[in-house]
Each structure stands twice: as structure tokens, then as C-alpha cells.
Amino acid sequence: DQQVKQNSPSLSVQEGRISILNCDYTNSMFDYFLWYKKYPAEGPTFLISISSIKDKNEDGRFTVFLNKSAKHLSLHIVPSQPGDSAVYFCAVKFYAGGTSYGKLTFGQGTILTVHP
Amino acid sequence: GAVVSQHPSWVICKSGTSVKIECRSLDFQATTMFWYRQFPKQSLMLMATSNEGSKATYEQGVEKDKFLINHASLTLSTLTVTSAHPEDSSFYICSARDGSIQFSGPYNEQFFGPGTRLTVL
Numbered sequence: 405d406q407q408v409k410q411n412s413p414s415l416s417v418q419e420g421r422i423s424i425l426n427c428d429y430t431n432s433m434f435d436y437f438l439w440y441k442k443y444p445a446e447g448p449t450f451l452i453s454i455s456s457i458k459d460k461n462e463d464g465r466f467t468v469f470l471n472k473s474a475k476h477l478s479l480h481i482v483p484s485q486p487g488d489s490a491v492y493f494c495a496v497k498f499y500a501g502g503t504s505y506g507k508l509t510f511g512q513g514t515i516l517t518v519h520p
Numbered sequence: 521g522a523v524v525s526q527h528p529s530w531v532i533c534k535s536g537t538s539v540k541i542e543c544r545s546l547d548f549q550a551t552t553m554f555w556y557r558q559f560p561k562q563s564l565m566l567m568a569t570s571n572e573g574s575k576a577t578y579e580q581g582v583e584k585d586k587f588l589i590n591h592a593s594l595t596l597s598t599l600t601v602t603s604a605h606p607e608d609s610s611f612y613i614c615s616a617r618d619g620s621i622q623f624s625g626p627y628n629e630q631f632f633g634p635g636t637r638l639t640v641l
Contacts, residue, residue: 447526508630509566
């Protein structure tokens with residue numbers, strides 16, 4: 405059962421335009437949401453995150469929006485640059501079993517291609 | 521900072537052999553390391569969580585006798601795929617958590633290695 409879904413396997417955008425990557429989740433109890441960026445043959449790197457008490461978090465060209473009622477989050481990249489071309493994963497973090505660290509559950513990823 | 525390395529980056533082996541993958545935190549002490557597996561066009565699936573000096577905790581459906589995890593030091597965790605078969609071919613990624621930093625909430629706690637591509641013939 406896929407708890408985190410990225411329904412668009414790929415997205416193609418022109419340089420300078422906005423890229424919008426979407427993610428849906430099933431469990432309304434999730435509290436923390438993160439976006440990671442991954443280049444081929446590399447591990448994911450953290451991009452931006454948001455807590456469920458917020459509906460927006462912005463960091464430079466990257467903004468994450470959270471719609472709790474719809475169980476949907478999105479990542480906006482404005483303006484898009486060719487260097488942004490990568491696979492983007494959304495993830496939810498939850499604390500399990502009394503641990504002090506969070507475990508991550510990832511979506512399937514969306515391949516973003518930004519054309520010059 | 522927060523660099524995690526994996527070795528080897530890719531490996532090809534014959535069916536029935538065992539393969540060991542190393543995950544190292546280069547500039548911090550990792551009290552907890554995570555092992556993920558990624559199939560083509562699919563998400564990263566958490567296989568197990570290892571804490572230094574204790575047994576690993578495996579996710580449901582992951583065979584602990586098949587995927588042996590050792591976290592003997594604060595900078596090294598190893599994943600051994602025993603008696604590998606073609607269906608074990610996958611991309612294996614580790615991540616490490618800096619135990620000195622008390623993160624909570626939405627902050628990123630895991631730093632990922634570059635991954636290891638395993639192909640079993």
C-alpha cells in the first residue's frame with residue numbers, strides 16, 4: 405500500500421518557467437513532509453521541508469505548499485533552471501517506536517527536465 | 521560536512537555468491553544508519569535501520585537472514601546480500617544520521633550515500 409504517491413513520473417519545463425511537482429499522501433496523521441533531489445548515480449539530497457502546522461514554506465526559488473484537507477503537497481520551482489533537472493522525491497517523516505529519529509517514506513519520484 | 525560514502529558504487533556477481541556493501545560517514549559519527557533499496561522507476565524502500573552496537577531492525581517483508589547488516593562502529597555500517605539471486609539486483613542506498621545533532625520536526629536528519637548498483641547474473 406503506497407502511502408506516498410507521486411502520480412506524475414515525469415515533467416518537462418522550459419527554462420525560466422515554473423515547475424510544479426505534486427505529491428499525495430494517505431495518512432492524515434503524518435506531520436512532516438520533505439522534498440529530496442536526486443541526480444543519477446547519487447544519493448538523494450535534502451531540498452526543503454514543511455511541518456503540518458504550516459501551509460507554505462519558502463527557500464529561495466523553492467516553495468513547498470501543503471494542503472492538509474486534500475492530503476496534498478506540491479513543490480514549486482521558480483524560475484526553473486537546467487541544473488534543476490533531476491529526480492524529485494517527496495517523503496514523509498514519522499517517529500516510530502519511541503525513537504528519537506524519524507523514519508522516511510518516499511514517493512516514487514518525478515523526473516524533472518528543464519530545457520534551455 | 522555530512523558526507524556519506526558507499527563502496528562499491530557498482531558490483532556484478534554470479535548467482536549464489538554473497539556481496540558486501542559498505543556505508544561510511546566521513547565527517548560525523550552516525551549512531552543510526554538506514555538501508556534502502558530502489559527498483560527502477562520506484563521509490564526508495566526502507567529495508568532496515570541499524571543502530572551502532574545493536575541488532576538491526578528490519579522492515580516487514582525484508583529477510584534478515586538474506587540481508588545481513590552490521591553496524592560495528594560509529595562511522596561504518598555494512599550490508600551483506602547473502603546467496604544473491606537475480607531478483608536481488610537493485611540499487612542499494614544507505615543514509616546516516618548524525619547522532620550529535622538533536623533534530624526534530626521537519627528538519628532533515630538523514631544524509632544519503634551515492635548508492636550501489638548490484639547486478640546478479
